[in-house]
Amino acid sequence: MAKNKTILYAAILAFTFIAPFAFPAFGTQLATLWLMIIVALTWDMTGGQMGYNSLGNIFFYGTGMYVAALISIGMVYDIGDYTNAAGGGIYKFTDLQYFGGLALGVLGAGLFCSVVAVVIGYLTFGLRGPYFAIGTLGVAIAAGELVSNWDWVGGGQGIALPVYPGDLDTGKIFFYFLFAAVGVSTFLFAKWLYGTRFGAAINAIRDDEEKADAMGIHTLRYKLYTWAMAAFFVGLAGGISAFQLIHFEPLESAYQTINLGIFMVVCVLLGGKGTLWGPVIGAILFHLFKEVTWNYLLGWQWVALGALIVVTVVYFQDGVMGYLMHRYPELFGIKVDEKTREEVA
Amino acid sequence: MSDIIINVQNVSKSFGGVQANTNVTMQVETGGITGLIGPNGSGKTTLFNSIVGYHPIDGGSIQFEGQEISKLPVQQIARRGLLRTFQQTRIYGAMNGIENMLISLPHRKMKIWDALKTYTREDYERADHLLEFVGLYEKRMLKSGDLSFGQQKLLEFAMALMNEPTCLLLDEPTAGINPTLINGLIDRLKRANTEFGITLFVIEHNMRVIMNMAETIYCLAHGELLAQGTPDEIQNDQRVIDAYLGAH
Structure with a gap:
């Protein structure tokens, strides 16, 4: 069993390395797939493992974009001048300044988002269930509106970053590998975290927070740390996206609540909440579905997407992994009392 | 006063117009087993909830190990080593017995880097040992939600022991447990008290159980303290008998 797993991981890693060269036409698509995997995995940290369904994780994506951009610009030029001169002045970056x-920008974005997660978490973790979801959604929407009215960071126009210095095809592969590195790190981090006492404690919070309280678990502290960890990786992903997209603006690309903000939730639901592989599988399926419908059902793509969400939520709540666990519990080391199995069947 | 672990002084609590507890005063002795009885609706569980911090009390004082705890939130009280089990058992139903036990490791004794470690062999051995202690070892790999109510109750008790409390408040530990298993449970509760040195404070409806276990018993009726004393005194107290028969 352990051997099979090693082979599986090795195969996935090998595919990760080969993919951008084997399918050069899909370089950006594959990078976006990794982005989906990152946001799905991190959403599942709070949503699936801890039972706090945030609709505001996109906040960290957008904030990550802005922080990364502002750090990288601020190191070379005055930010006010730079954003003010959008379309006017010419700002050049050397290779060293760019990379x-x-x-620094991407790392700073991750760290900044972690700190912000603790602050926002402190204010919102008193909310439970749907109230937490709406509360965090409000944070993300408000942030988008605030930023789009903040001229110093470019206002509604957003920020244009320097273009990748060098061959643009190499640039695509470069960004693919950045996303892939963060994605693999996120996965390994989550895999490790869920095996620790910390992981068990957040599961306890999900299953019965009052009981967890009564057992003396530091529930608020663990909730804040978990969200900070998730925000770190989302911040990194946002930072990379800023450079990959070159130009971004607040409402449609940074704080895109109705796009990526919802997609990450759908990915996790599709793949299976509260499992390690669920978000990954969900992200892949969702991305495929989205690209196929955007290409072949253009005009109806949002309808198809809505239908997918409805079907998932109504008929397939446990997702792919949840279905498999229910159907073949032995594969996951779950023991079921023979009696109860007969009752279920 | 040093041998008093929980000191409840003149505690009152009302919910709207319902006076659940009125000027209740009682002491739980360190290292002993204290019982709390009373007819349904007499305010026993309300008093438990007040002690562990589930709701603010209207008046009076509650001290644990000499320190005022009536204004503290639940987790902080739990972290001082004062734990409770629930009348309606609360376990993590989606997990198996072992996982339930491991989660119950005392987090108050952990620094954050301890929490980021995986479980040790000792943790597993302790979990196995305690599951065996309550007689659930055979069922440890099953999903806890599939266990019977009585078994879940035993699991909750084992989880509480895993948490290494100084004092444990048990809300009707024998309710819903098969009568043939009750003797075994009495024995285990007593052993938890003597072997692990955990002070027990027990709400119980089963008179046979409480009279066999407790050294001191308090009786509540209509939210007020009706009587207190040794099991013998309580059994022969006419007010207690009247309260249970509805003459009060």
Whole structure:
């Protein structure tokens, strides 16, 4: 069993390396797939493992974009001048300034989002269930509106970052590997985290928070840490996206609540909440579905997407992994009392 | 006063017009087993909830190990080592017995980096040991939600022991448990008290159980303290008998 797993992981890793070269036409698509996997995995940290369904995780994506961009610009130019001169002045970045700014910007974005998650979490984790979802959604929407009225960061026009210095096809592969690296790290981090006492504690919060309280678990502390960890990876992904997209603006690309903000939830529901592989499988299925409908059902793509959401939520709540666990519990090491199985069947 | 672990002084609690507890005063002795009885609706569970911090009390004082706890939230009280089980059992139903036990490790004794470790062999051994102690070892790999109510109750008790409390408040530990298993449970509760040194404070309707276990018994009726004393005194107290027969 362990051997099979090693082979599986090795195969996936090998595919990760080969994919952008084997399918050069899909370079950006594959990068976006990794982005989906990252946001789905991190959404599942709070939504699936801890039972706090946030609709505001997109906030960290958008904030990550802005922080990364502002750090990389601010290291070289005055930010006010830079954003003010959109379309006017010419700002050049050397290779060192570009890559240095990218590295520091992306890392800074992750760290900044972590800190912000603790602050927002402190204010919103008193909310439960749907109230938490709506509360966090409000944070994301408000942030988008605030930023789009903040001239110093470019207002509604957003920010235009320097273009990748060098061959643009190489750039695509570069960004693919950045996303893939963050994606693999996120996966490994989640895999490790869920095996620790910390992971068990957040599961306890999901299953019965009052009981967890009564057992003396530091529920608020664990909730804040978990969200901060999730926000870190989303912030990194946002930062990379900023450089990949080159130009972004607040409402449609940074704080895109109705796009990526909802997609990440759908990915997790589709793949299976509260499982390690669910978000990954869900992200892949969802991305495929989305690209296929956007290409072949153009005009109806949002209808198809809505139908997918409705079908998932109504008929397929446990997702792919949940279905498999229910159907073949032995594969997952779950033991079922023979009596109860007969009752279920 | 050093041998008093929980000191409840003149505690009152009302919900709207319902006076659930009125000027209740009682002491739980360190290291002993104290019982709390009373007819349905007499305010026993309300008092438990007040002690562990589920709701603010209207007046009076509650001290645990000499410190005022009546204004503290639930988790902080739990982290001082004062734990309770629920009348309607609360376990993590989607997980198996072992997982339920491991989650119950005392987080108050962990720093954050301890929490980021995986479970040790000792943790597993302790979980197995305690599951065996309550007689659930055979069922440890089953989903806890599939266990019978009585078994879930035993599991909750084992989880509480896993948490290494100083004092444990048990809300009707024998309710819903098969009568043939009750003797075994009495024995286990007593052993938890003597072997693990956990002070027990027990709400119980089953008179046989409480009279066999407790050293001191308090009786509530209509939210007021009706009587207190040794099991013998309580059994022969005419007010207690009247309260249970509805003459009060």
